[in-house]
Amino acid sequence: MMKKNNIYYNTKIESLLKAYPNSKFFLITDDNLFSLYQNFLTTTFANVDLSITTIPEGEKAKTIKEYQRVVELLIKAEIRRNDVIVAFGGGVVGDLAGFVAATILRGVTFINIPTTLLAMVDSALGGKVGINSEAGKNLIGAFKNADKIIVNEQFLKTLPQQELINGYGEIVKAAFISDRTIFSLLTDDQPSLKLIKKVQKVKLALVKSDYFDKNKRQYLNFGHSFAHAIEKESNYQVPHGYAVFQGMEIALKIGMVLKITTPSDLRLLEKYFSLYQIKPYQKPYFKLLKYLKNDKKNTQELTTLILIKERALIKTMKEVELDELLSLASEL
Numbered sequence: 001m002m003k004k005n006n007i008y009y010n011t012k013i014e015s016l017l018k019a020y021p022n023s024k025f026f027l028i029t030d031d032n033l034f035s036l037y038q039n040f041l042t043t044t045f046a047n048v049d050l051s052i053t054t055i056p057e058g059e060k061a062k063t064i065k066e067y068q069r070v071v072e073l074l075i076k077a078e079i080r081r082n083d084v085i086v087a088f089g090g091g092v093v094g095d096l097a098g099f100v101a102a103t104i105l106r107g108v109t110f111i112n113i114p115t116t117l118l119a120m121v122d123s124a125l126g127g128k129v130g131i132n133s134e135a136g137k138n139l140i141g142a143f144k145n146a147d148k149i150i151v152n153e154q155f156l157k158t159l160p161q162q163e164l165i166n167g168y169g170e171i172v173k174a175a176f177i178s179d180r181t182i183f184s185l186l187t188d189d190q191p192s193l194k195l196i197k198k199v200q201k202v203k204l205a206l207v208k209s210d211y212f213d214k215n216k217r218q219y220l221n222f223g224h225s226f227a228h229a230i231e232k233e234s235n236y237q238v239p240h241g242y243a244v245f246q247g248m249e250i251a252l253k254i255g256m257v258l259k260i261t262t263p264s265d266l267r268l269l270e271k272y273f274s275l276y277q278i279k280p281y282q283k284p285y286f287k288l289l290k291y292l293k294n295d296k297k298n299t300q301e302l303t304t305l306i307l308i309k310e311r312a313l314i315k316t317m318k319e320v321e322l323d324e325l326l327s328l329a330s331e332l
């Protein structure tokens with residue numbers, strides 16, 4: 001059995017369940033995964049008391065309404081303090097199930113089995129769980145560490161290309177902010193376990209140094225303020241991973257205007273635009289300013305940007321300054 005922190009790699013799930021001899025397992029997954037993996041799940045959990053709850057697939061499930069529906073179902077099914085909630089899915093399932101686990105009966109044990117690349121390298125790590133409010137994404141949540149995170153890259157074989165790109169966005173980000181050796185493991189083949197582990201290491205190190213997201217954990221937001229603005233502007237028609245690539249391009253160009261980032265970094269990013277067939281964001285960039293204003297990472301009139309100079313660094317600036325920088329960056 002390979003284990004690091006509380007992450008288990010390619011480990012038989014059956015054997016890990018033995019750690020909870022008197023527990024019932026409440027597995028939460030989405031409709032899409034349930035149809036793909038129903039047989040796998042019933043076989044894997046055959047020797048324990050299992051109940052499966054499905055939620056709709058996609059971001060639309062991360063609502064208070066869906067949270068309430070799941071909680072009420074589990075309470076009706078008489079969930080007890082020593083039972084276990086298992087998330088089997090991508091970031092949506094993990095975030096919602098984790099939030100249920102954090103709050104139901106004031107908290108029960110949580111196991112996360114990520115099935116998307118993004119969830120394996122990002123959302124399943126670091127303890128952030130939550131749902132969306134009508135006012136914005138991830139505004140309701142908690143910190144809840146999974147007791148076990150079970151990673152098996154075989155699940156990625158059924159993952160559509162667009163979902164892989166969502167993961168690659170976070171992988172390229174991790175390479176830029178902290179570990180450039182990651183670039184050499186990025187190919188157009190299926191992602192390897194070695195790659196997944198390296199990217200996890202970047203997030204885990206930042207989370208460890210700043211669990212409550214006051215300082216260095218913000219490096220993980222490289223490109224993300226712009227990505228969120230791009231998603232909002234498109235009314236969420238641009239998928240997250242594509243928006244992250246486009247956001248990183250804008251952040252690198254701002255770094256170049258400020259003479260912090262080198263042009264070779266921009267060329268490096270552009271390589272992945274062609275590898276994954278991603279189109280750059282349509283200039284001019286200052287169109288994004290109004291969508292940047294109510295980003296969670298901005299306080300009053302100050303905007304926090306993550307820029308790259310070999311590794312990440314934090315820079316705060318006034319909104320007016322950002323407006324000008326966006327205009328100058330558009331000319332590059």
Ligand SMILES: NC(=O)c1ccc[n+]([C@@H]2O[C@H](COP(=O)([O-])OP(=O)(O)OC[C@H]3O[C@@H](n4cnc5c(N)ncnc54)[C@H](O)[C@@H]3O)[C@@H](O)[C@H]2O)c1
Pocket residue numbers: 030032033036057058059062089090091092093095115116117118119122123124125126127128129130137138155156157158159160163166
């Ligand atoms: N908690 C955190 O720290 C954190 C970090 C980053 C992102 N997130 C959240 O993660 C969410 C996005 O997660 P996501 O990108 O994993 O999307 P997702 O959970 O919506 O999954 C994407 C799609 O892939 C399908 N799918 C999942 N695994 C599959 C598989 N193995 N085979 C075939 N299809 C599969 C799902 O059914 C869904 O349709 C967002 O809500 C975001 O806010 C959270």
